[in-house]
Amino acid sequence: MNPKRHTFLEFCVEITGYPSVVLEGTGVVDLNQQLLEDVLGSTLIAKFYLLIETVLALSDASEREKRIRETVLPSPLFGPVVTNLIRLWYLGYWRELPDDWRQMTSRPKPGPTDAGRTHVPSELSYIEQLSYRTARAHPPGAKPTGFGSWSRQPL
Amino acid sequence: MQAESDDQKKFDVIIVGGGVCGALAAKKISAAGKSVLLLEAGTKEAMDPGQYDSFISRYYTMGATRGSPNGPYPPNNSALSPNDSNQDPYFVQVGPQQFLSDYLRMLGGTTLHWQGTSLRMLPVDFEMQTAYGRGTNWPITYDHLERFYREAEWEIGICANVEEQANLGVRFPPDYVYPMEKMPQSLVDQFFMRKLDHAEVDLFGKPYPLKVVSMPVARNATPNLRATGYTPVGSTADESVGQRCQGNSSCSPLCPVQAKYNALKTLAAALKTKDTHLEIRSQCVASKLRVNACSGRVTGVEYKEYSVRGKAEYTAKFVEGKVVVLAANAIENAVLMLASGVVDDSGQLGRNLMDHPFVVLRGLAPEPVYPFRGPDITSGVESLRDGRFREKHAAFRAGISNWGWVGEPTGSVESLIGRSQFGKAFREQLCDRMSRMVRLGVMIEQLPDADNRVTIDPARTDILGNYLPVLNYKYDDYSLDAAVAAIRTVWPTIVKHAGIEDTTDFSSVPGGSQSVFQQGLRFNVTGSGHLVGTHRMGHSADSSVVDTELRSWAHGNLYVIGSGSMVTIGTSNPTLTAAALSLRAAENILKTWRE
Numbered sequence: 006m007n008p009k010r011h012t013f014l015e016f017c018v019e020i021t022g023y024p025s026v027v028l029e030g031t032g033v034v035d036l037n038q039q040l041l042e043d044v045l046g047s048t049l050i051a052k053f054y055l056l057i058e059t060v061l062a063l064s065d066a067s068e069r070e071k072r073i074r075e076t077v078l079p080s081p082l083f084g085p086v087v088t089n090l091i092r093l094w095y096l097g098y099w100r101e102l103p104d105d106w107r108q109m110t111s112r113p114k115p116g117p118t119d120a121g122r123t124h125v126p127s128e129l130s131y132i133e134q135l136s137y138r139t140a141r142a143h144p145p146g147a148k149p150t151g152f153g154s155w156s157r158q159p160l
Numbered sequence: 161m162q163a164e165s166d167d168q169k170k171f172d173v174i175i176v177g178g179g180v181c182g183a184l185a186a187k188k189i190s191a192a193g194k195s196v197l198l199l200e201a202g203t204k205e206a207m208d209p210g211q212y213d214s215f216i217s218r219y220y221t222m223g224a225t226r227g228s229p230n231g232p233y234p235p236n237n238s239a240l241s242p243n244d245s246n247q248d249p250y251f252v253q254v255g256p257q258q259f260l261s262d263y264l265r266m267l268g269g270t271t272l273h274w275q276g277t278s279l280r281m282l283p284v285d286f287e288m289q290t291a292y293g294r295g296t297n298w299p300i301t302y303d304h305l306e307r308f309y310r311e312a313e314w315e316i317g318i319c320a321n322v323e324e325q326a327n328l329g330v331r332f333p334p335d336y337v338y339p340m341e342k343m344p345q346s347l348v349d350q351f352f353m354r355k356l357d358h359a360e361v362d363l364f365g366k367p368y369p370l371k372v373v374s375m376p377v378a379r380n381a382t383p384n385l386r387a388t389g390y391t392p393v394g395s396t397a398d399e400s401v402g403q404r405c406q407g408n409s410s411c412s413p414l415c416p417v418q419a420k421y422n423a424l425k426t427l428a429a430a431l432k433t434k435d436t437h438l439e440i441r442s443q444c445v446a447s448k449l450r451v452n453a454c455s456g457r458v459t460g461v462e463y464k465e466y467s468v469r470g471k472a473e474y475t476a477k478f479v480e481g482k483v484v485v486l487a488a489n490a491i492e493n494a495v496l497m498l499a500s501g502v503v504d505d506s507g508q509l510g511r512n513l514m515d516h517p518f519v520v521l522r523g524l525a526p527e528p529v530y531p532f533r534g535p536d537i538t539s540g541v542e543s544l545r546d547g548r549f550r551e552k553h554a555a556f557r558a559g560i561s562n563w564g565w566v567g568e569p570t571g572s573v574e575s576l577i578g579r580s581q582f583g584k585a586f587r588e589q590l591c592d593r594m595s596r597m598v599r600l601g602v603m604i605e606q607l608p609d610a611d612n613r614v615t616i617d618p619a620r621t622d623i624l625g626n627y628l629p630v631l632n633y634k635y636d637d638y639s640l641d642a643a644v645a646a647i648r649t650v651w652p653t654i655v656k657h658a659g660i661e662d663t664t665d666f667s668s669v670p671g672g673s674q675s676v677f678q679q680g681l682r683f684n685v686t687g688s689g690h691l692v693g694t695h696r697m698g699h700s701a702d703s704s705v706v707d708t709e710l711r712s713w714a715h716g717n718l719y720v721i722g723s724g725s726m727v728t729i730g731t732s733n734p735t736l737t738a739a740a741l742s743l744r745a746a747e748n749i750l751k752t753w754r755e
Contacts, residue, residue, distance in 0.1 A: 150407045
């Protein structure tokens, strides 16, 4: 198992607002982590893990929230990465990082099959996106709720 | 290149087009023992369960273009569809406005991505000139078509409530029931039914209630116990699947379980008949009708058969038929007739193209109504489908969407990201917003206008050398004034009664829409995918393309069926009327044989 899997998962709990049991239940934790590692490359991902470990080391939830708001999101280097992770979880797709981020990091422009391109990584990414679940609905064309369920309050 | 007959077989009937109208006619005519050849321009991939599943996979992973009705279906340069996911535009748009509707050229046709709404036209819709001095009267009345509406409703499989439709002015014979009970109405519908119970609007000094009525749809529901002998028809891949709508919330662009009707079901049933007389040839684009110059009779159809989807290589072929039926839709039928030099003394061929101009209104309900669940439309505000106001402006109806706002959930997620939200607060705000989204789609009647037309241009052809449709199209004051009434009078009344926060925004024009300006109001209009007119039926060869039997005035063995034959569009989605007309034409074709 990836030694940083737990770190990654716990940070995703912080940014998505969902408990780890729900994120695990999607089945895309490993896929999302692998995608992130591929996009960032070994040097940047190591820095990223160091940064989020400082967040996760805080025992108080509001302190962690504050650190993310004041340190992580405003970071020119990792802010766009974290918002992309929110997109990945909630919308099931990865958006290509902007040009100025690439210039800053010297990362190459992703090619048509590279992890960093704008794309839906897998069918599961679409099916398990958190947005519809959050609205107590389901993604169109997947996880149907059963005949007549729409006429009642969601479960 | 003059192609010779590709086989010795001469068919009783050749049908061009494998959508709902062609399929219904093919089934009925072949069941009577006549040999039928159905030519389909697109592929037959949807009939293959593995391929159908691949459309679903494509839908999941296609990202931003997912919302397009043709999105999941493989683009096909050999037989282009409007707005498919490749970059080649199909329509040549002359203007002044864009014709923003599409269709799908593939076996099964546009029923693969339709919403399934299956309203009958109102009796008065057939007599607009007499009743309101607008439009043109049909050469037949509602009562001529009523029996075929019933036949279509049972053949397609409609779930609906007779009483609710009768209250709108639709006439039924005593004791008639739809084959299935009405689709359960959504929580969103129930919200509007509660809030609009006493709501009414004033149009030209007359009050009209805003009545929420359940929607007849071609979607499997509970069989009506009073409708003996009806069994819902499941998926063509596996009949045990899709016996009920299971709430995939993706009717357009595709129903994963085919609980929603598509024309594949009718074709599959016809093919399954023992010793079937139906033959289907797909990837065969009809390019010209061959006409005997002396007799005026159509001798057969020239077509181009391509073996690889998207490639320019084809084999030119010709097949003979005693009767030829065009069922390729209002635009394709017109293109084929124009390409063939079909005689039309009326000058109406290709003219009177109609659609339902569509205006989207949206807001946030004061309480959660939990959209994004169930089939898109299970009810509508239907009480403005008729009234004296039609002397002044068009009638319209407002479908209540069960799918929240267009462009969601991306819109809300991006908005929250833009405000640096994350974690539990993000989750709570997203839930609050998405669960309260309501949207009405106002679908407006359009009058026949000779200047709204389909033409062809020898300089504009596809890779097979077939003509692209050249479209002249505009909205007139009659429709746009109705849009203004919907936006300025009806919507504010709904907003007030329901306590909705109005978030309708016409300041930018989303893709697939166009901006118009009427009575000092700027708003966005799009199309409804409803193709009507272009080969209107009528009493005389001077004023119409086909007679009341949908037979060409000039070519006695050529029938032109589907919604292109409709004289006016009314406020009902045209598929059910097109289907009824097609079944009526099929009966007439068989009657000719007996005579």
